[in-house]
Amino acid sequence: MLKKIEKSERFLSKRPHVLRCPICHLEVVLDGSALRCENRHTFNLNKKGYVNFLQQKPDTLHYTRKMFEPRRRLIESGMYLSVLTEIEKEVVSGNLLDVGTGEGTFLHLLCHQGDKYGFDLAKDGIEMATELGISGFLSLSDLTNLPFLDGVFSTILNIFTPSNYREFKRVLADDGVILKVVPDRFYLRELREVYGIPLDYDNQAVIDRFVQEFPNCERKEIKTIFEIHEALRDDFLEMSPLEWAVSKEVKEKAHQAPPCFATIHVVLLIARK
Structure with missing residues (x-):
């Protein structure tokens, strides 16, 4: 059985002309277990099979394995099946590029004809993504300085993560599509209710910005109620950054009677270059 680093080497060796150096923006090519540009800037594949392209420290404090693990279990349980189904259409x-892939489960579950690329700032997330056996390439990368050549992606997937439309347009192929998933008004309302967080959730500014960039975009509203298995109800309380602002006492009370259902209410924005 191939090691993770060997799988990445094999994947990259068969797919040249995709990556660029984040320092000088020249193409990087595989040289053994490293990626190098003509200026000799070097980025090593580590034993887990991913590359750190960051010019700053990765995030090791906020989005950690402690939060990613319950999120993964809920995604795997089918909580976001309705969203994935619409994306696959x-x-x-x-x-395909998954922007802010986190721990990689969305990317792993997505049925797609082609190669998958995912990146994030969160070290724990990318390291967890390498555990899924995704047939693709993973990296620690900067949203504002993507390590990819111009026009190499047919699909850019942007689920619950920030955007950089300048970079998206640069790396998107002429016939490509951008799919952005934005939480809508009732998204995870049960979690907000149990934590005492106001339900006046409004992402209209995010949607308006997307429409400004892509005036001819399409919009799909997706709303489903997911029944949470009893064994996953504590995970539901720990899967989101929403808990970061909640006191220990409120968390303890929530765990005594965790929600049984989760509202998945999102907007899928679809834009073609």
Whole structure:
């Protein structure tokens, strides 16, 4: 059985002309277990099979394994099946980029004809993603300085994560599609209620910005109620950054009677270049 680093080497060796140096923006090519550009900037594949392209320290404090593990279990349980189903209707065959892939479960579960690329700032997330056996390439990368050549992606997937439309447009192919998933008004309302967080959730500014960038975009509203298995109800309380602002006492009370259902209410924005 191939080691993770060997799988990544094999994947990259068969797929040149995708990556660029985040320092000088020249193409990088595989040289043994490293990626190098003509200026000799070097980025090593580590034993887990991913590359750190960051010019700053990765996030090791906020989005950690402690939060990613319950999130993964809930995604695997089918909590976001309705969202994935709609995304799969819109993806274009070819190279797919998952922006802010986190621990990689969305990318892993997504049915797609082509190669998968995922990146994040969170070290724990990318290291967990390498555990899934994704047939693709993972990296620690900066949203504002993507380590990819121009026009190499047929689909850019942006689920619950920040955007950089300048970079998205640069790396998107001429016939490519951008799929952005934005939480809508009632998203995870049960979690907000149990934590005493106001339900006046409004992401209209995010949607308006997308429409400004892509005036001819399409919009799909997705709303489902997911019944949470009893064994996953504590996970539901720990899967989101929402808990970061909640006191220890409120958390303890919530764990005594965790929600049984989760409202998945999102907007899928679809734009073609």
